[in-house]
Each structure stands twice: as structure tokens, then as C-alpha cells.
Amino acid sequence: MTSLELARWQFGITTVYHFIFVPLTIGLAPLVALLQTLWVVTRKPGWLRLTRLFGKLFLINFALGVVTGIVQEFQFGMNWSEYARFVGDVFGAPLAMEALAAFFIESTFLGLWIFGWKQLPRALHLASIWLVAFAVNLSAYFILAANSFMQHPVGARFNPATGRAEMTDILAVLTNNTVLVAFPHTVTSAFLVAGTFVAGVCGWLMVRSSQSGEAVAAQTFRGGLRLGLVTVVVSGIGVAVSGDAQAKLMFEQQPMKMAAAEALCDGRAGAPFSLLAVGDLTNDCRGVRHLLEIPGLTSYLARADFQAPLEGVNDVQKRYEDLYGAGPDYAPNLAVTYWSFRLMIGLGVGSAALALVGFWLTRGGAASNSERFARLSLAALPTPFLACSFGWIFTEMGRQPWLVAPNPTGVDALRLLTASGVSTAVSPAMVWTTLIGFTCVYGALAAVWFYLMRHFVRASLKHPATLASEDSHPETAPLSFGY
Numbered sequence: 001m002t003s004l005e006l007a008r009w010q011f012g013i014t015t016v017y018h019f020i021f022v023p024l025t026i027g028l029a030p031l032v033a034l035l036q037t038l039w040v041v042t043r044k045p046g047w048l049r050l051t052r053l054f055g056k057l058f059l060i061n062f063a064l065g066v067v068t069g070i071v072q073e074f075q076f077g078m079n080w081s082e083y084a085r086f087v088g089d090v091f092g093a094p095l096a097m098e099a100l101a102a103f104f105i106e107s108t109f110l111g112l113w114i115f116g117w118k119q120l121p122r123a124l125h126l127a128s129i130w131l132v133a134f135a136v137n138l139s140a141y142f143i144l145a146a147n148s149f150m151q152h153p154v155g156a157r158f159n160p161a162t163g164r165a166e167m168t169d170i171l172a173v174l175t176n177n178t179v180l181v182a183f184p185h186t187v188t189s190a191f192l193v194a195g196t197f198v199a200g201v202c203g204w205l206m207v208r209s210s211q212s213g214e215a216v217a218a219q220t221f222r223g224g225l226r227l228g229l230v231t232v233v234v235s236g237i238g239v240a241v242s243g244d245a246q247a248k249l250m251f252e253q254q255p256m257k258m259a260a261a262e263a264l265c266d267g268r269a270g271a272p273f274s275l276l277a278v279g280d281l282t283n284d285c286r287g288v289r290h291l292l293e294i295p296g297l298t299s300y301l302a303r304a305d306f307q308a309p310l311e312g313v314n315d316v317q318k319r320y321e322d323l324y325g326a327g328p329d330y331a332p333n334l335a336v337t338y339w340s341f342r343l344m345i346g347l348g349v350g351s352a353a354l355a356l357v358g359f360w361l362t363r364g365g366a367a368s369n370s371e372r373f374a375r376l377s378l379a380a381l382p383t384p385f386l387a388c389s390f391g392w393i394f395t396e397m398g399r400q401p402w403l404v405a406p407n408p409t410g411v412d413a414l415r416l417l418t419a420s421g422v423s424t425a426v427s428p429a430m431v432w433t434t435l436i437g438f439t440c441v442y443g444a445l446a447a448v449w450f451y452l453m454r455h456f457v458r459a460s461l462k463h464p465a466t467l468a469s470e471d472s473h474p475e476t477a478p479l480s481f482g483y
Contacts, residue, residue: 001428002428003079003422003423003426003427003428003430003431004418004419004422006428006431006432006435007075007079007080007422007423007426007431008418009435010075010079010431010434010435010438011072011075011079011080012393012396013435013438013439013442014068014071014072014075014438014442015072015392015396016389016392016393017068017442017446018065018068018069018071018072019388019389019392020385020389021061021062021064021065021068021449022065022069022140022190023186023189023190023193023194023384023385023388024058024061024190024193024194024197024385025058025061025062025065025136025190026136026137026140026186026187026190026191026194027187027190027191027192027193027194027195027197027231027235028054028057028058028061028194028197028198029058029129029132029133029136029137030133030137030191030194031054031191031194031195031198031227031228031231032051032054032055032058032129032133033126033129033130033132033133034227035047035050035051035054035224035227036048036051036055036126036129037126037130039051040122040123040126046216046219046220046223047223049220049460050202050220050221050223050224053201053456053457053460054198054201054224055113055129056456057197057201057453057456057457059110059114060449060452060453060456061449061453062110064445064449067445068442068445071438073095076088076091078423078426078434079422079423079426079431080403080421080422080423081423081424081425081426082420082421082422082423082424083403083404083416083421083422085164086163086164086165086404086416086420086421087149087150087164087165087403087404087416088164089156089164089165089166089167090149090153090155090156090165090166090167090173091146091149091150093146093167093170093173094142094143094145094146094149094173094174095142095143095146097142098138098139098142098143098146101135101138101142102135102136102138102139102142103135103139105131105132105134105135105138106132106135106136106139109128109129109131109132109135110128110132112125112128113125113128113129113132116128137187140183140186140187140190141179141183144179144182144183144186145173145174145176145179147179147182148176148178148179148182149173149176149404150399150402150403150404150405151178151182151253151254151395151399151405152176152177152178152253152254152405152407152410153165153404153405153406153407153410153411153414153415154169154172154173154176154407154410155167155168155169155170155171155172155173155176156168156169156173156411156414157411157414158411158413158414160413165404165414177249178249178253181242181245181246181249182246184238184242184245185239185242185243185245185246188235188238188239188242189235189239189384189387189388189391190388191231191234191235191238192231192232192235192236192239192348192351192384192387193384193385193388194228194231195228195229195230195231195232195235195351196228196232196350196351196354196380196381196383196384197228197381197384198224198225198227198228198231199224199225199227199228199229199231199232199354199355199358199377199380200228200354200377200378200380200381201224201377201381201457202221202222202223202224202225202228202377203221203225203354203358203373203374203376203377204374204377204378204457205217205221205224205457205460205461206218206221206222206225206362206367206368207368207369207370207371207373207374207377208374208461209221209367209461210367210368210369211369211371212461215367217461218367218369219365219367221367222362222365222366222367225358225362226358226359226362229354229355229358229359232351232352232354232355233355236348236351236352236355239348244301247301247302248301248302248303248304251301251302251303251310252408253405253407253408254398254399254405255310255311255316256313256316256317256320256330256331256332256398257332257337257398257399258302258398259310259311259312259313259315259316260313260331260332260334260337260338260398261337261338261341261394261398262274262298262338262341263277263285263288263290263313263334263338264298264310264312264313265285265288265312265313265314266285266312266313266314266315267309267310267311267312267314267315268309268310268312269299269307269308269309269310270295270296270299270306270307270308271296271298271299271302271308271310272290272293272294272295272296272297272298273293273294273297273298273301274290274292274293274298274338275291275292275293275294275342276290276291276292277289277290277291277338278291285313285314285334288334298310313331313334316330316331317329317330317331323406324406324415328401328417328419329401330401332397332398332399332400332401333397333400336393336397337394337397337398340390340391340393340394340397341390341394341398343386343387343390344387344388344390344391344394345387346387347383347384347386347387347390348383348384348387349383350379350380350382350383350384351380351383351384353376353380354376354377354380357373357376358373358377361373400418401417401418401419402415402416402417402418403416403417403418403420403421404416
């Protein structure tokens with residue numbers, strides 16, 4: 001394997017691994033803040049118990065996200081130095097803003113929240129976690145702004161003397177229409193992950209508490225379950241609406257990506273939405289047969305018109321050859337793009353099933369003791385994580401073979417092929433070494449993450465929420481992993 005192939009594998013593996021923690025961090029921080037707000041307003045000890053439980057889980061996830069995220073930025077200068085040289089003047093600005101503004105707020109106020117249960121006034125302590133929630137989402141915006149430049153470059157010009165992209169308008173980069181649709185979709189997806197996580201954990205704990213006769217504890221976890229289910233419903237609607245807006249924009253900016261998502265080889269009016277395709281999904285589209293289709297739906301998703309004409313993979317390939325030169329295959333891997341797009345959508349059924357069954361079983365104030373619901377709660381937990389991961393795979397793989405995709409209406413020279421962005425001084429042996437090393441380290445971290453999350457969820461059953469008053473809670477203790 002070449003350095004390019006290995007570098008792509010390494011970046012893909014580490015990015016997907018890192019992205020496991022990202023949506024839960026983005027969505028869980030506001031939910032922990034909301035749980036603490038409910039405790040401050042109602043003074044009910046159950047909300048405090050849930051705040052501290054999910055606060056611990058948030059801290060574990062946040063720590064793993066920070067550790068794995070550092071590797072991502074190092075790779076830009078190590079395996080992808082030619083890319084960093086070409087686009088660093090633009091790409092580095094929002095990443096620097098993320099570190100200097102958003103991450104500093106996160107780390108500072110997260111520390112105050114962890115250790116300030118006794119030292120800070122209640123209102124100021126509550127404000128700390130809300131600032132963390134705000135900063136987490138602000139951090140996501142800056143990172144998405146940087147990524148959106150790769151999807152749709154704006155606010156920069158190409159300097160032929162240096163061979164680099166140079167920023168001309170930071171405001172244009174931060175208000176790129178690509179990030180304006182990507183951010184709502186990412187955040188609502190993160191809330192779907194966090195809502196499913198809270199509902200799944202609380203659903204399992206509710207059943208176990210009911211089975212052991214802890215009625216008050218069961219009601220506490222029922223409240224957390226219902227909060228998570230409401231989050232799932234609201235965020236699910238947001239995912240659908242924002243996803244539709246993002247798809248329509250992508251049909252304009254990256255028609256090859258969207259044609260590949262449907263394995264639409266040749267353009268046609270009234271393009272159907274493919275539910276199942278079989279055959280050799282190679283990039284020449286030979287042998288592809290669509291067995292199940294919804295007539296006209298792809299055209300509607302693209303143009304809000306069931307009969308709108310759309311370009312196919314072969315049509316876009318010919319147009320790109322005229323624009324950017326013959327030679328490269330401008331189509332992404334059709335099998336990966338096609339199936340990742342469907343898995344991104346289809347895995348949402350886990351959250352939907354949990355919401356439907358959960359609302360039904362907890363109607364009228366009931367706390368269910370159904371063993372089947374406990375199993376469903378656990379089974380639904382990984383589905384939105386996987387959906388987000390496949391969505392990210394689709395977004396990045398669908399852009400190939402471009403690292404910086406050309407802007408159809410922008411500066412023509414602002415584009416970079418993936419093959420041109422890899423470091424020239426990195427050998428395959430070097431990348432193999434780091435790839436194996438990261439895989440082993442990340443495997444160990446995954447085991448630690450799973451152990452800690454499982455441990456603290458199960459430990460919450462040993463401290464049932466039947467305490468008579470808030471004075472019985474260890475409210476003044478720091479929110480550490482040691483008690």
C-alpha cells in the first residue's frame with residue numbers, strides 16, 4: 001500500500017473513532033445543564049441524582065474526545081503536510097478560534113463546575129455548566145466552518161506565486177452557506193444521540209429499579225427517560241428538516257456526491273430514491289440494478305420537484321473532465337457512498353422504536369418493569385452513534401477524490417485532489433507504524449471508556465434515589481470518579 005492509501009486509512013479510522021465521542025459531548029452538555037436547572041428550580045432530589053450521574057458520563061466522554069481529537073490536528077502536519085501548506089492560511093483560522101475561544105471556555109468553566117459544588121453560589125455554578133454547553137456547540141461551529149471550506153471554498157483566493165490559498169474574508173468563511181446548513185444538522189444529530197443515550201440508560205435503570213421494588217428510584221429514572229424521549233422526538237424532526245436542506249444544497253455544490261449516494265449512473269428526470277441496489281457498484285456503474293425505488297423522490301429531495309431532471313455519475317464525470325481535465329476518476333467509491341447514506345438514515349429506527357415503546361409504557365405516570373424494554377433500551381443505544389458515523393463517512397468519502405472540492409461559482413484554482421495533499425516525506429513504513437500504534441492505543445481507550453460508562457451506570461443502582469431530602473446527597477463533593 002502507498003503512503004496515500006495508508007494515510008487515508010489512518011485518518012479515516014482515527015476520525016471515525018473520535019467522532020464516536022463528539023455528538024454525545026455536543027448533545028449531552030446541554031441536557032446535563034437542563035437536568036441541573038430542573039433541580040435548582042424544583043428542588044427535587046431526583047433531578048440532582050440524574051445531574052450527577054450524567055455529569056460523570058459526560059466527563060468521561062469529554063476526556064476521551066479531547067485525547068482523540070488532538071491526534072486529528074497533528075495528522076494535518078504529519079501525513080497531510082501538502083494539504084496543510086496549500087490551505088493552512090484558511091483552514092487554520094477557524095481551528096485557532098476554536099482553541100482560543102471555545103475550548104478555553106469549555107475547560108475553564110468545566111473545571112469550575114466539577115469542583116465548585118460547594119465553593120460557588122448555586123446560580124453561578126449552574127451558569128458554569130450552561131457556559132460549557134454553549135462553548136461545546138461553539139467549538140462544533142468553528143470546526144464545521146473549517147470542514148465546510150473543504151466542501152465549498154469561499155472567502156479566499158489562490159496565489160499562483162506561492163501555490164497556496166490565502167484568506168481574503170474570514171466572515172465569508174464563517175458564514176459559508178455550507179456550514180449554515182451543516183451546523184443545524186450536526187447539532188440536531190448530536191441531540192438525537194444524547195437523547196437516545198439518556199433515554200436508553202434511564203430506561204434500563206427504571207426497569208431494574210422497578211424490579212427491585214425501588215418505586216421512588218424508578219420514578220426518578222422515569223423522569224430522565226421521558227426527558228430523553230422528548231429530546232429524541234424534537235431532535236429527530238430537526239434532523240429530518242436540516243438534512244433535507246443540506247441535501248438540496250449538496251445537489252448544487254457537489255452533484256457527484258449526491259449522484260453517487262443514489263448510485264444514479266445516468267441522468268434522468270423524475271429520479272427515484274433507491275431503497276435497494278445490487279450489482280457491481282464499481283465506478284463505471286456496470287451491472288447496477290435498483291430493485292426497490294420510490295418514484296421521483298430523489299428529484300424532490302434535490303429540487304422540491306418530483307419531475308426535476310438530475311445529472312448522473314457519468315454525466316458529472318464528463319462535465320468535470322471538461323472543467324478540470326481528464327485522468328482522475330471524479331466519482332467516489334459508489335458502494336461506500338451508497339450504503340453509508342442508507343445506513344445513516346436507516347439506523348434512526350433504533351431511536352424511533354425506543355421513543356414509541358417508551359412513551360407507551362410510561363403513560364399515565366407508570367414506571368415499567370418490562371425486561372423486554374430494558375433490552376430495547378440497551379439495543380437502541382448504539383444506533384444513533386452508528387448513524388452519525390456513517391453520516392460522517394458519507395460526507396467525507398462522497399467528496400473524494402477532492403480534499404478541497406471545487407466551488408462551481410468561486411475561484412477555479414481553489415481545489416485540491418487528495419492525491420496532491422499527502423506528505424511527500426512520509427514513507428509507508430512510517431504510516432504503518434503510527435496506524436498500528438493508534439489502533440492499539442485507541443482499542444485500549446475504548447475498553448476503558450466502556451468500562452467506566454458501564455460501571456457508573458450500574459453503580460447508580462446501589463444508591464437509589466429514595467433520599468428524603470437534598471441534604472442527604474453528596475452535593476458538596478466534587479464531581480469526580482472516585483465516589
